[in-house]
Structures are given as structure tokens and as C-alpha cells.
Amino acid sequence: xxxxxxxxxxxxxxxxxxxxxxxxxxxxxxxxxxxxxxxxxxxxxxxxxxxxxxxxxxxxxxxxxxxxxxxxxxxxxxxxxxxxxxxxxxxxxxxxxxxxxxxxxxxxxxxxxxxxxxxxxxxxxxxxxxxxxxxxxxxxxxxxxxxxxxxxxxxxxxxxxxxxxxxxxxxxxxxxxxxxxxxxxxxxxxxxxxxxxxxxxxxxxxxxxxxxxxxxxxxxxxxxxxxxxxxxxxxxxxxxxxxxxxxxxxxxxxxxxxxxxxxxxxxxxxxxxxxxxxxxxxxxxxxxxxxxxxxxxxxxxxxxxxxxxxxxxxxxxxxxxxxxxxxxxxxxxxxxxxxxxxxxxxxxxxxxxxxxxxxxxxxxxxxxxxxxxxxxxxxxxxxxxxxxxxxxxxxxxxxxxxxxxxxxxxxxxxxxxxxxxxxxxxxxxxxxxxxxxxxxxxxxxxxxxxxxxxxxxxxxxxxxxxxxxxxxxxxxxxxxxxxxxxxxxxxxxxxxxxxxxxxxxxxxxxxxxxxxxxxxxxxxxxxxxxxxxxxxxxxxxxxxxxxxxxxxxxxxxxxx
Amino acid sequence: xxxxxxxxxxxxxxxxxxxxxxxxxxxxxxxxxxxxxxxxxxxxxxxxxxxxxxxxxxxxxxxxxxxxxxxxxxxxxxxxxxxxxxxxxxxxxxxxxxxxxxxxxxxxxxxxxxxxxxxxxxxxxxxxxxxxxxxxxxxxxxxxxxxxxxxxxxxxxxxxxxxxxxxxxxxxxxxxxxxxx
Numbered sequence: 001x002x003x004x005x006x007x008x009x010x011x012x013x014x015x016x017x018x019x020x021x022x023x024x025x026x027x028x029x030x031x032x033x034x035x036x037x038x039x040x041x042x043x044x045x046x047x048x049x050x051x052x053x054x055x056x057x058x059x060x061x062x063x064x065x066x067x068x069x070x071x072x073x074x075x076x077x078x079x080x081x082x083x084x085x086x087x088x089x090x091x092x093x094x095x096x097x098x099x100x101x102x103x104x105x106x107x108x109x110x111x112x113x114x115x116x117x118x119x120x121x122x123x124x125x126x127x128x129x130x131x132x133x134x135x136x137x138x139x140x141x142x143x144x145x146x147x148x149x150x151x152x153x154x155x156x157x158x159x160x161x162x163x164x165x166x167x168x169x170x171x172x173x174x175x176x177x178x179x180x181x182x183x184x185x186x187x188x189x190x191x192x193x194x195x196x197x198x199x200x201x202x203x204x205x206x207x208x209x210x211x212x213x214x215x216x217x218x219x220x221x222x223x224x225x226x227x228x229x230x231x232x233x234x235x236x237x238x239x240x241x242x243x244x245x246x247x248x249x250x251x252x253x254x255x256x257x258x259x260x261x262x263x264x265x266x267x268x269x270x271x272x273x274x275x276x277x278x279x280x281x282x283x284x285x286x287x288x289x290x291x292x293x294x295x296x297x298x299x300x301x302x303x304x305x306x307x308x309x310x311x312x313x314x315x316x317x318x319x320x321x322x323x324x325x326x327x328x329x330x331x332x333x334x335x336x337x338x339x340x341x342x343x344x345x346x347x348x349x350x351x352x353x354x355x356x357x358x359x360x361x362x363x364x365x366x367x368x369x370x371x372x373x374x375x376x377x378x379x380x381x382x383x384x385x386x387x388x389x390x391x392x393x394x395x396x397x398x399x400x401x402x403x404x405x406x407x408x409x410x411x412x413x414x415x416x417x418x419x420x421x422x423x424x425x426x427x428x429x430x431x432x433x434x435x436x437x438x439x440x441x442x443x444x445x446x447x448x449x450x451x452x453x454x455x456x457x458x459x460x461x462x463x464x465x466x467x468x469x470x471x472x473x474x475x476x477x478x479x480x481x482x483x484x485x486x487x488x489x490x491x492x493x494x495x496x497x498x499x500x501x502x503x504x505x506x507x508x509x510x511x512x513x514x515x516x517x518x519x520x521x522x523x524x525x526x527x528x529x530x531x532x533x534x535x536x537x538x539x540x541x542x543x544x545x546x547x548x549x550x551x552x553x554x555x556x557x558x559x560x
Numbered sequence: 561x562x563x564x565x566x567x568x569x570x571x572x573x574x575x576x577x578x579x580x581x582x583x584x585x586x587x588x589x590x591x592x593x594x595x596x597x598x599x600x601x602x603x604x605x606x607x608x609x610x611x612x613x614x615x616x617x618x619x620x621x622x623x624x625x626x627x628x629x630x631x632x633x634x635x636x637x638x639x640x641x642x643x644x645x646x647x648x649x650x651x652x653x654x655x656x657x658x659x660x661x662x663x664x665x666x667x668x669x670x671x672x673x674x675x676x677x678x679x680x681x682x683x684x685x686x687x688x689x690x691x692x693x694x695x696x697x698x699x700x701x702x703x704x705x706x707x708x709x710x711x712x713x714x715x716x717x718x719x720x721x722x723x724x725x726x727x728x729x730x731x732x733x734x735x736x737x738x739x740x741x
Contacts, residue, residue, distance in 0.1 A: 067710060138667065141709065286681075290605065290680070294603045308586075312579040371600070374601065446674030450707040451713040552610060555611065559709075
């Protein structure tokens with residue numbers, strides 16, 4: 001695995017062993033395990049944070065510990081779990097869907113180690129108390145520079161992944177001229193391209209504003225500009241996390257359900273729409289900010305409404321695919337096909353539960369994006385509830401299902417029983433609902449976000465107490481479910497190799513598999529141009545205004 | 561499984577129209593609320609230099625708190641700073657148009673007033689401004705709702721909303737929480 005440097009001559013046998021260890025399978029396992037390790041730690045921290053905010057006495061409850069914990073929770077969930085899982089799943093998809101060796105395997109391992117070093121740098125910065133700035137940074141506060149450099153290494157590693165995905169698709173197209181790229185890979189590359197666009201905002205913020213400030217090279221920072229650059233990243237990053245779930249809906253669920261994908265074309269269209277409309281919408285995170293005019297807030301609100309379109313299309317196509325499967329399995333009548341679905345399979349169960357959480361989380365999201373109405377919920381627990389339902393719920397439950405689907409192929413073992421998997425998924429779903437529904441309520445009552453402790457002697461705050469305790473119970477269920485997930489995967493991994501599942505992985509096929517499709521649905525050239533135009537319209541002036549008429553800057557506040 | 565490809569396409573297109581309808585209704589409602597009910601976000605591109613805030617005419621210490629300006633406008637001015645609001649309590653009349661103005665000399669803060677739709681970020685470099693009308697009397701909580709450092713959780717102010725007829729500003733047009741009633 002030592003790809004970065006090979007200082008000593010290595011015996012041929014060890015070299016052979018190393019080459020064998022460098023398989024794509026191990027690459028995927030390494031990525032997913034790093035993601036899961038961060039996830040498990042973050043779940044435990046999350047429970048403690050809810051305990052600290054509740055009327056119950058929590059151990060080690062100081063503000064310093066709380067914000068350290070929140071930062072680690074956010075960074076682990078938002079940057080580590082997601083990035084490593086998505087990279088691992090992308091490598092898996094590339095090999096399984098294209099049936100070709102992965103290009104640049106050594107670069108992929110180099111990116112993995114670079115990302116892992118970055119994660120450790122960032123984690124140590126946070127644990128040592130020198131980076132309690134949460135995962136959204138908040139300049140003019142700055143953490144130790146090692147925190148930012150660590151995160152930059154993770155992002156640069158993910159850029160290498162993006163290039164490998166793009167090259168893999170190119171090579172396949174060159175070898176299969178005129179053939180439609182398999183949908184799973186098409187979607188993975190859509191995500192890779194979107195991620196390159198997405199990270200541009202935060203990369204500029206870090207390289208030109210935050211890191212120089214953390215190094216002491218500049219004492220002032222334009223906060224409006226930094227918030228705007230971060231908003232560029234802040235919404236599309238959510239769709240980066242979401243993509244694997246939608247890839248599973250379209251290319252794994254229909255097969256697991258025993259049927260076929262209703263429409264391959266609609267899948268391509270949905271992924272293209274995500275690429276287009278995830279990016280020029282970030283200003284909706286700044287609705288309550290003074291520095292942008294209502295005109296540009298309105299434009300981006302309008303574009304945000306359009307990003308609901310691919311989700312609504314997906315709900316129809318996947319429900320239709322489920323109906324196809326249900327009827328193929330003998331289900332009849334208007335709703336009889338629902339009962340005929342194989343709910344005992346983790347992928348089918350997870351998709352069903354993900355849709356329920358998407359209903360609540362998406363509905364809350366529509367309220368968040370509603371322009372002036374955002375004032376009702378901005379920076380309250382309502383928002384925390386919304387993104388835990390969408391990300392922690394819909395997205396993460398599909399990560400579980402994807403990992404469960406990949407594991408037998410990667411480890412060469414079959415599950416002795418699917419029951420522990422189903423129990424884990426149900427527990428996650430129940431925990432997420434019990435945790436987030438009270439948060440919605442207290443959010444509407446005005447419970448604000450990001451505080452270490454509430455003063456429950458205040459009668460108004462005291463009324464929230466019971467709801468906070470209910471949500472804590474949901475959180476405990478989530479942590480138990482997270483540990484069960486780790487256990488389920490570790491048990492299968494530990495049992496050692498067996499040849500039971502060494503066949504190739506199959507993605508779902510469509511009712512009418514595409515034979516020839518227009519170039520626009522088989523590549524991203526046109527769509528990249530459209531993204532550029534939309535970004536220019538949405539972000540051109542909102543960024544330019546900081547240079548046309550520079551606002552007063554804020555004094556940098558170094559935390560370390 | 562024989563479903564005609566054209567039938568699939570037709571059903572997807574029919575659904576696409578439903579989606580277009582849903583999105584149009586949502587956008588229509590937002591547009592209506594914005595244009596006819598004036599429900600807009602609190603944008604305010606008005607600069608305030610964090611370094612010289614205390615020397616500015618408006619946010620100098622003696623000018624903070626509630627004041628009825630010459631033209632009859634009721635304005636409350638506050639500084640949000642690590643980790644308190646100055647002043648920490650403001651008094652405002654119910655059923656009257658009031659304006660809240662905030663500025664920060666240090667880092668990002670934000671406020672909401674519980675039980676109302678008053679909400680804004682306070683970004684250093686800008687004056688954050690919210691126009692509102694309180695309909696209920698009582699002591700409302702106004703916490704800092706954006707992470708601003710380790711003391712963030714203690715950053716809390718009170719908005720004392722009193723009946724309109726009990727709101728009696730002094731000769732300079734000022735009203736403060738401590739005023740005896």
C-alpha cells in the first residue's frame with residue numbers, strides 16, 4: 001500500500017503481496033471503514049451533546065467541551081463520513097458498472113492516504129481545543145491553521161477521485177463508442193463534476209481568506225465575502241452527500257425489489273438537473289444576512305424551488321419501479337403490489353424508510369427555502385431537524401443499505417441472516433423520527449441553535465425540557481443503531497474469505513434499456529457550460545459587489 | 561413485463577406537469593407574500609465599520625437602546641458583542657411599527673425573538689435591520705443564535721413589549737427597561 005515513497009528495495013514476494021492488497025476491493029473497504037469510524041465517533045458525541053443541552057445533568061459539561069464536540073461531530077459527519085464513503089462507493093461503482101480495471105489505482109491510494117492524514121490533522125486540532133469553529137468555520141474567528149490544512153488535504157484527495165471517475169468514464173466511452181454509459185457510472189461522474197464546482201467556493205475562501213488569517217498574514221477579513229463563498233459550497237455539498245442515495249434508488253433498489261427501473265432516461269435527467277440546480281442556490285443559506293440584496297436572494301430562491309424537481313421526478317420513477325417489481329412478484333390491485341415487495345431485503349426496506357424521511361425532511365426544506373418565511377425558522381432547532389432528517393435520515397440510511405449491498409462482494413461472504421440488518425435499519429429510522437420531530441416543534445417555539453446549555457429555570461425554556469428529553473431518547477436509539485451497523489459489517493468482514501459471492505455485481509436494468517441516447521444524456525460538456533452560465537447569473541454580482549464597493553472588514557479573532 | 565416505452569414516457573410527462581404545478585403554486589405563494597404582504601428577508605446593505613463602531617454617531621454607547629426619532633419612528637439600537645448585547649434589555653410598545661438595528665464590533669452574531677418572526681444575522685461590517693410589529697405584550701427572549709465563541713450560550717437579551725399607552729419615552733425620546741412604571 002506504500003504508494004507515496006518506496007525507500008528500500010522490496011523482495012519480490014512482498015511486492016506481490018502488496019500488489020494483491022492494492023485491489024480495488026481493498027481500496028473500497030479502506031475508504032468505507034474510515035468513513036464508518038468517523039461516523040461511529042460522531043454518533044456517540046451527538047448523544048452527549050443532546051444530553052448536555054437537556055435538563056438532565058451531563059458529565060464533563062463545559063462550553064469548551066461542547067463546542068469541541070460539535071465541531072468534531074460536524075466535521076466527522078459532513079466531511080469524513082461523506083467524502084470517504086462517496087469515494088469508496090465511486091471506486092466500487094466504476095469497476096462494477098464499467099467492468100474495466102480502475103484507472104490510476106496508485107493515485108487513488110495516494111489520495112486515500114493524503115485524505116487520512118488530513119483527517120487526523122483536523123481531528124487532533126479539534127480535540128486539542130484549537131479549532132472550535134464548527135464545520136462551517138465562521139471567520140473572522142479562525143482556528144489553528146492545521147485544522148484547515150487537514151481539511152484541504154481531504155478535499156484535494158477527493159479531487160483526485162473526481163479525476164479518476166471522469167477518466168474512467170472517458171476510457172469506457174472510447175472503448176464503447178456510441179453506447180450509453182451505465183446509469184450508475186453516469187450519476188457518479190455527475191457527482192464528481194458537481195463536486196469540483198462545489199468545492200471551488202470553499203477552496204477560495206480557505207486559500208485567500210481563512211488560511212492567511214490563521215497564519216497571521218492578514219489581520220482583517222471581509223466577512224460578507226467569506227460567507228458568500230462558503231454559501232457557494234454549502235448547498236451543493238448536501239447534494240454531493242445525497243447522490244449515492246439516489247444512485248441506489250435508481251440502480252440498486254429496483255433489482256433488489258425483484259423488478260426493473262421504470263425509466264433510465266428520467267434517471268439521467270434527474271442527475272443532470274441535480275448538477276445544474278444544486279449550485280446556483282447557496283444564497284438561500286444567507287436569507288437572513290444583511291449583505292445581499294433581496295433581488296439576488298429571490299433569484300436563488302427561484303432556482304432552489306427548481307432543485308425540488310429532480311427529487312419529485314425521482315419519487316415518481318422509483319415508486320413506479322417498485323410497482324413494476326411488486327406486480328412482477330404477483331401483487332395485484334391498486335395497492336396490493338406494495339405488500340408483494342420483498343421488504344425483508346435491506347435495500348428495499350431502507351428505500352422505503354428513506355422515502356418516509358424524505359417526505360418530512362423535504363417538506364421542512366420547502367419551508368426553509370421560502371424566502372421571507374425563512375425568518376420563522378432560521379437558526380432554530382427546526383433547521384437542525386431538517387438536515388438531520390434529510391442527511392442523517394434519507395442519506396445515511398441509504399449509505400447503510402449500500403454498504404450492506406457491497407459487503408458480500410467485497411468480503412466474499414454471505415450474511416447468515418438479514419434480521420440484524422433489518423433491526424438496525426428500523427432502529428435508525430425510529431430513532432431519527434423520535435429525535436427530529438420534537439426538534440421541529442421546539443424550533444417553531446424559537447429554540448435557537450448551537451448553544452451548549454439552556455437555562456431551564458426560565459419558564460419559557462423549561463417548557464421545552466420534556467421535548468428535549470424525548471429527542472435525547474431518539475438520539476440514544478441512533479447511537480445504538482450506529483454501533484449495530486459497525487458490528488454487522490465487522491462480523492462479515494472478520495469471518496475471512498470464502499468464495500460464496502465472488503461473481504460480478506449487477507446493477508438494476510431498465511424496463512427498456514437504452515440502446516442509443518443523445519450525446520447530451522451521455523456526457524456533461526453541454527451541462528458544464530450551463531452550470532457556468534447559471535453560476536454567473538446567480539453569483540456573479542453577489543461576489544463582484546464586494547470588490548466594486550468594498551465593505552468595512554472585520555478584525556480576525558484567532559482561537560489558537 | 562411488457563410496458564410500452566411510449567406509455568412510460570407519457571406517464572413521466574404527465575407527472576412532470578404535476579411537478580411543474582406544485583413548484584408553480586409554491587413560487588406563487590412566495591411571490592404573493594413578498595409583493596402584497598411585504599414578507600421579505602432582512603437585506604440591508606448599509607456599512608458600519610467594526611473598528612470604529614463605538615465612535616460612530618449611531619452606535620456610540622449613549623445612543624443605544626430604544627428611541628423615538630424626530631420623525632416619530634421607534635428605533636431600538638443594539639450592539640452585539642462577545643458575549644452580550646448592549647443594552648441587554650430593550651423596551652418597545654406593542655401594536656406599533658418598530659425598527660431594530662444591530663451592529664457587531666467583533667464576530668458574526670445573530671438574533672431571533674422567540675414567538676415572533678424577528679430574525680436576522682448580524683455580520684460585522686453591516687448594520688442589520690428588522691422592521692416588525694409586536695402583537696403580544698410580555699418579556700420575550702432575544703438570544704444570539706449564531707455561534708460566536710465559547711460564551712455564545714450566555715449571550716441573551718430581553719425584549720420587553722409593553723402596552724402602547726404605557727410606552728412613555730422621556731424628553732429626548734428615549735425609553736429604557738429600568739424606567740419606573
